[in-house]
Amino acid sequence: MLDAVIIGAGMGGLAAAVDLAARGKRVAVYEHAPTPGGKVAVALEDGVEFDTGPSLLTWPAVFEELFVRAGTTLAEHVRLIDHDPAFRYVWPDGTTLDMARGREASIESVRRSLGPKAGEELDRFLRYAEGIWNVAAPEFIEHDAPDFFGLLRRGLPGLRAASQIDAFATMRGAIKDRVRSPHLAAILLRFATYTGSDPRRTPATLCSIAHVEMTLGAFGVAGGMIELVRALSRLAINLGASIHCGARVERVLVDGGRACGIALEGGTVIGARCVISNAEVGHLASLLPPTSRGVVQAPEELTTSGVTFVSRARRRSGAAARAAHTVLFSRDVDQEVADLFDGHMPPREPTVYVCAQEIAHQRTGWAEHEPIFAMGNAPATRQARYDDGDLMTLRDRMRSRLVEHGILDPGDAIVWERGPRELEARFPDSGGALYGAASHGWSAAFRRTPNAIAALPGLFVASGSAHPGGGLPLAALSGRAAARAALRGLP
Secondary structure (H helix, E strand, C coil), rough: CEEEEECCCCHHHHHHHHHHHHHCCEEEEEEECCCCCCCEEEEEEECCEEEEECCEEEHHHHHHHHHHHCCCHHHCEEEEEEECEEEECCCCCCCEEEEECCCHHHHHHHHHCCHHHHHHHHHHHHHHHHHHHHHHHHHHHCCCCHHHHHHHHCCHHHHHHHHHHCCCHHHHHHHHHHHCCCCHHHHHHHHHHEEEEECCCCHHHHHHHEEEEHHHEEEECCCCHHHHHHHHHHHHHHHEEEECCCCEEEEEECCCEEEEEEEEEECEEEEEEEECCCCCHHHHHHCHHHHHHCCCCCCCCCCEEEEEEEEECCCCHHHHHHCCEECEEECCCHHHHHHHHHHCCCCCCCHHHHHHHHHHHHCCCCEEEEEEEEEEECCHHCCCCCCCHHHHHHHHHHHHHHHHHCCCCCCCCEEEECCCCHHHHHHHCCCCCCCCCCCCCCHHHCCEEECCCCCCCCCCCCCCEEECCCCHHHHHHHHHHHHHHHHHHCC
């Protein structure tokens, strides 16, 4: 019998498989898609492969530790690319900022483009963000899911930790109190979208994301983001795990009040001492027997989704070359937030994120063209007040902005696209949300599904919709936390 069967070969599932297999456990992963990766995926057009999901890697130390614990190093399997500048920010008033890599260089970039006062504001803000991170990372992210009453039981140390992460302020309020430059504020508010959440309701704790990106760094992956998935898959297999793609899980088996395996479409039964789910939490609930479905609950409030597309764009070189990553801000960021979170509709004027994949990941495009990835935020399907026509309008507005700013030529064709409904179809019961549960309110971290389901022994969750949250490093940490919890019962 297997020690662990894992549902899904996304980042959390692969991380759990590597950690368990590295400790000699018998592990099998079952993924319904034809290839591993989850939201880290690729498409092929006229012989050219391009990424269709996440476009940069933050907090690479998470993956470095994962590889080291498996007896190797990240650098032996994946080459990271450190860009300078890392990001180009563009505002409708004509202001452009090329953000250099590293904390001091970032501050200097802001000082040159936005003025000395803005540079001083960023310096102070990053010190504030670092202070939050130094407490939040070990207390609330890297370890098991936090428990509010557990913090109270710890007494003064627990209360001190809670107070140091500024959870009772909002991200928007913290930025407004510390930053007067509207251009710098727009950059910092954008980090709320890293979690798909409303900056007016997101705890100021998440201001620490600015420290993660600007100080710890944001990197490309040589060959594309998919190369990280391929490296993890190879590592898991070399350690003895098996990965089965094209295998749809129909249900989780429960016997004697304990999860004990899975049943595949077609009737094949896989027994195991424990089950780790890398699926959306809402989908996991649908896989459980009716008597056990209450042990996990789908998030009440979802993060945003997105409209994404890839254009086959004429290659640029020299001074006209595109930046690795570009952000085109809307004229009214507050209105954009209101459209998304109050109106539950696509923004009338979207902020658009762009990744030039040849530069960002040293991919090889077509003979005279390169793949340009673009993304704009849209509400998840469960909360939507829009139809397909509204999403097409959003896509067309995004494309028009890219043409207006010279990132695309009018004749550059869209060769791949996806919206919230396609995300919902690809990731069942996700509501099309990109990051699972929204990070709204001071108690958001305490409301996330824990990695070990106490009400159903033998069941564990390794997912961006569980603790500690969405995004590549957090999903990997979720997988590692699930593996760590499973190992306690797998001597």
